[in-house]
Amino acid sequence: MNGEPLLIGRYAEIALKGGNRPDFERALLRAARWRLPAGSRASIGGSRLLVRLPEGCSMADGARALEHVFGLTAVQPAWRLPRPLELAHVADGAIRLAQEAARDGARTFKIAARRADKSFPLDSPALNRRLGAEVLSATGLTVDVHRPDVELGVDVRSDAVYLWGRGHSGPGGLPTGTAGRAVALMSGGIDSPVAAYLAAKRGLSLAAVYCHTPPYTGEGVRQKVVDLCRLLTGYTGPIRLWVAGFTPVQLAIQERVPEAMRTLVSRRFMLRIALAVARRERAGALITGDSLGQVASQTLESLAATGEVADLPVLRPLVAMDKMEIVAVARRLETYPISIRPFDDCCSLFAPRHPRTRPTRLEVRAAEAALDVSALVDEAMAGSERLQVTPDGVVAYPPAGRVHEASAED
Amino acid sequence: MATHALRAYLDNAATTPVLPEVAEAMLTAMGAGEDAAAQGLWANPSSSHRWGIAASAAVTVARGTVADALSVRPDEVVFTSGGTEANQLAVLGRCRARAGRGHHIVTTAIEHRSLLDGCAALEREGWVVTRLPVGPDGRLQVEAVLAALRPDTVLCAFAHVNNEVGTVQPVEDIAAALRGAAPEVTLHIDGVQAVGKVSTEYGRWGVGTAALSAHKLGGPKGVGALLVRRGVRIVPPVSGGAQEGGLRPGTENVPGIVGLGVALGLSPRWTAGLRSLKSDLWRGLIRALPGLEVNGPDPESSDAAPHILNVSFAGVVRVPAEVLLHALEAEGIAASAGSACSARHAEPSHVLIGLGLDPQRVGSSLRLSLGPATTGAEVAVALEGVPRAVARLRHGPLRRGAGVGDAL
Numbered sequence: 001m002n003g004e005p006l007l008i009g010r011y012a013e014i015a016l017k018g019g020n021r022p023d024f025e026r027a028l029l030r031a032a033r034w035r036l037p038a039g040s041r042a043s044i045g046g047s048r049l050l051v052r053l054p055e056g057c058s059m060a061d062g063a064r065a066l067e068h069v070f071g072l073t074a075v076q077p078a079w080r081l082p083r084p085l086e087l088a089h090v091a092d093g094a095i096r097l098a099q100e101a102a103r104d105g106a107r108t109f110k111i112a113a114r115r116a117d118k119s120f121p122l123d124s125p126a127l128n129r130r131l132g133a134e135v136l137s138a139t140g141l142t143v144d145v146h147r148p149d150v151e152l153g154v155d156v157r158s159d160a161v162y163l164w165g166r167g168h169s170g171p172g173g174l175p176t177g178t179a180g181r182a183v184a185l186m187s188g189g190i191d192s193p194v195a196a197y198l199a200a201k202r203g204l205s206l207a208a209v210y211c212h213t214p215p216y217t218g219e220g221v222r223q224k225v226v227d228l229c230r231l232l233t234g235y236t237g238p239i240r241l242w243v244a245g246f247t248p249v250q251l252a253i254q255e256r257v258p259e260a261m262r263t264l265v266s267r268r269f270m271l272r273i274a275l276a277v278a279r280r281e282r283a284g285a286l287i288t289g290d291s292l293g294q295v296a297s298q299t300l301e302s303l304a305a306t307g308e309v310a311d312l313p314v315l316r317p318l319v320a321m322d323k324m325e326i327v328a329v330a331r332r333l334e335t336y337p338i339s340i341r342p343f344d345d346c347c348s349l350f351a352p353r354h355p356r357t358r359p360t361r362l363e364v365r366a367a368e369a370a371l372d373v374s375a376l377v378d379e380a381m382a383g384s385e386r387l388q389v390t391p392d393g394v395v396a397y398p399p400a401g402r403v404h405e406a407s408a409e410d
Numbered sequence: 411m412a413t414h415a416l417r418a419y420l421d422n423a424a425t426t427p428v429l430p431e432v433a434e435a436m437l438t439a440m441g442a443g444e445d446a447a448a449q450g451l452w453a454n455p456s457s458s459h460r461w462g463i464a465a466s467a468a469v470t471v472a473r474g475t476v477a478d479a480l481s482v483r484p485d486e487v488v489f490t491s492g493g494t495e496a497n498q499l500a501v502l503g504r505c506r507a508r509a510g511r512g513h514h515i516v517t518t519a520i521e522h523r524s525l526l527d528g529c530a531a532l533e534r535e536g537w538v539v540t541r542l543p544v545g546p547d548g549r550l551q552v553e554a555v556l557a558a559l560r561p562d563t564v565l566c567a568f569a570h571v572n573n574e575v576g577t578v579q580p581v582e583d584i585a586a587a588l589r590g591a592a593p594e595v596t597l598h599i600d601g602v603q604a605v606g607k608v609s610t611e612y613g614r615w616g617v618g619t620a621a622l623s624a625h626k627l628g629g630p631k632g633v634g635a636l637l638v639r640r641g642v643r644i645v646p647p648v649s650g651g652a653q654e655g656g657l658r659p660g661t662e663n664v665p666g667i668v669g670l671g672v673a674l675g676l677s678p679r680w681t682a683g684l685r686s687l688k689s690d691l692w693r694g695l696i697r698a699l700p701g702l703e704v705n706g707p708d709p710e711s712s713d714a715a716p717h718i719l720n721v722s723f724a725g726v727v728r729v730p731a732e733v734l735l736h737a738l739e740a741e742g743i744a745a746s747a748g749s750a751c752s753a754r755h756a757e758p759s760h761v762l763i764g765l766g767l768d769p770q771r772v773g774s775s776l777r778l779s780l781g782p783a784t785t786g787a788e789v790a791v792a793l794e795g796v797p798r799a800v801a802r803l804r805h806g807p808l809r810r811g812a813g814v815g816d817a818l
Binding site for chain 2: 214215216217218219349
């Protein structure tokens with residue numbers, strides 16, 4: 001077959017976005033290019049992402065690189081057959097794709113032809129019938145127009161005919177960055193990475209913050225957070241992780257806050273630190289893993305009493321999810337095995353024996369009245385460490401030698 | 411990334427660094443480098459060419475070193491993948507061989523997992539296991555062992571040196587008593603923490619089987635040995651070759667075995683200084699932190715191994731040992747805790763509980779262990795760093811309110 005292999009990325013929702021559409025497509029291209037092997041050429045054409053892979057890169061590898069790009073609903077290996085051409089060439093291509101699908105276990109097929117170029121001699125139904133007959137006689141597959149195992153796509157355009165076979169489904173959502181930037185509060189547990197992923201899927205680029213409390217929490221927990229972020233970058237793109245020095249805050253709370261209120265006050269400080277990070281990262285929202293009623297600090301009253309400190313939206317993608325549902329997503333993302341690593345977290349030490357579950361805002365404010373809030377947040381920020389996390393690894397940020405430049409950007 | 415340089419490694423009971431001489435000998439045995447490649451020591455010891463014979467000879471040298479260390483004959487040494495395999499091979503293999511005689515095992519409540527699990531596996535098959543209690547010093551009494559014997563007792567198994575608190579058991583006395591009272595009972599000794607550090611004349615004492623591991627004495631991980639006295643029949647769990655008398659079939663781990671031999675040969679060089687290093691550590695710590703309590707035997711008595719010191723900080727600072735461990739980490743000091751602070755994720759040490767210690771003390775205990783590469787400088791770092799870490803924690807949140815006991 002005289003043709004050129006390529007990958008087609010489909011997107012549904014962003015095609016609807018009217019005037020913003022070029023922005024969305026640019027973001028999609030950027031996200032795709034970031035993941036594709038070097039030498040790939042990606043472009044937008046006919047409301048589709050078209051990718052030409054470099055020599056030696058298999059379609060399967062290319063498709064895998066794209067299967068986590070937010071905004072794509074499907075990724076399909078395809079052939080582009082330049083016109084002019086004989087119908088026999090198209091039939092050959094369709095037969096090859098059908099044979100490939102048969103090798104993967106498909107038993108039924110359907111031709112879905114579209115004649116965008118109306119000068120083509122056969123109209124769409126006629127094309128369906130002709131190609132269907134050819135595939136039927138050349139392969140062991142049978143036709144099923146309602147629920148085929150494989151749908152062979154044919155798109156006749158003025159410059160070329162595109163053919164595609166079985167594809168992978170994409171994650172959906174919106175391209176990273178199109179919805180802005182947000183700061184995810186990470187704990188090393190099961191919920192926070194799932195929350196970060198779900199929010200990021202709606203087009204947010206991510207920064208993350210982890211409140212580290214050495215020596216009360218060990219290196220193991222910090223490593224878990226780093227590993228979780230690294231895994232998430234495969235979906236979300238690079239993440240800047242702030243490891244905030246939370247020990248002075250926790251000690252001050254332990255010292256001056258009534259026991260029953262400590263967890264709530266501690267949550268308020270975590271949000272405040274995340275807000276400070278958001279200002280430095282120019283982010284427009286916070287993301288937490290709160291699920292309604294899961295623990296004492298996640299009752300409506302507690303969410304109100306902690307959330308009031310935030311002057312940015314606090315996104316809580318898990319708020320209506322059951323633990324089982326959250327775990328199912330965590331397993332799919334493969335964050336679950338990291339989250340359940342046995343941890344030597346001593347945060348249980350700080351947990352009150354009888355935490356308040358229905359606090360009023362006034363009570364919580366009174367409970368932290370003895371603390372110098374802004375000085376403590378500043379101290380936690382001053383004691384923080386920044387890491388640039390990508391799928392390839394984790395480096396200190398700003399990288400050595402760029403300190404001056406990066407601090408100017410702050 | 412917050413990296414703390416390791417300034418004092420006091421977790422040698424967990425593992426030790428490979429000594430340079432050991433690494434060098436192992437590289438030769440692996441054929442790494444032109445000269446080593448030409449020597450051919452990396453050949454299969456079962457091959458009949460000269461290089462195979464050279465490899466076989468290297469294994470023989472190591473076997474001789476191990477045999478000398480245990481006062482047995484070389485043909486009584488079986489190389490294994492380490493202490494755990496050796497313990498399991500002895501317990502399961504010996505009991506299966508003697509199942510016709512009886513189904514009773516005597517052990518203690520403070521054994522290492524590899525012994526405990528072996529006994530538990532047999533228990534599930536219907537064997538009866540007596541787990542002897544020990545006192546606060548961890549010592550097993552000869553009379554208690556004799557009193558636990560039944561007509562159907564097949565095996566008596568325990569560690570020569572306890573891995574958490576360093577109690578040295580009177581193996582020679584127990585072996586002699588068993589020989590008199592019940593010669594048909596096999597005595598198995600877990601010698602993993604003992605070999606290279608205390609006298610281990612198992613052959614002369616009448617021990618039937620004994621386990622050891624290379625990585626506790628400056629050798630590599632993944633190799634150890636089981637002493638099996640002549641006439642002590644063992645049913646091997648796997649088959650597939652005649653190596654190691656059929657007990658441990660498979661091509662020999664020649665580099666590991668060579669490493670074990672060299673490490674064991676070097677042990678007299680460092681073992682002599684251990685006790686005084688430990689004394690310096692203990693005396694320095696108690697001087698700086700007067701509330702410190704020892705778990706197990708008096709550190710300066712001969713009942714205590716020269717390399718393991720287990721102390722409780724309950725009277726010094728009210729934090730769980732895990733927190734102290736993290737604070738020591740910041741000082742560049744590596745140690746280990748007898749128990750983790752989070753009740754959800756770790757069991758408190760069965761050994762410390764077995765000594766009859768209260769939960770508070772168990773939860774605040776720390777093990778400091780010395781080894782072949784430990785220096786006086788490391789002890790000095792510890793003597794400076796431990797009190798500093800404690801002082802920092804004393805100003806922490808837990809001196810009032812939630813205590814260690816709550817966290818357990």
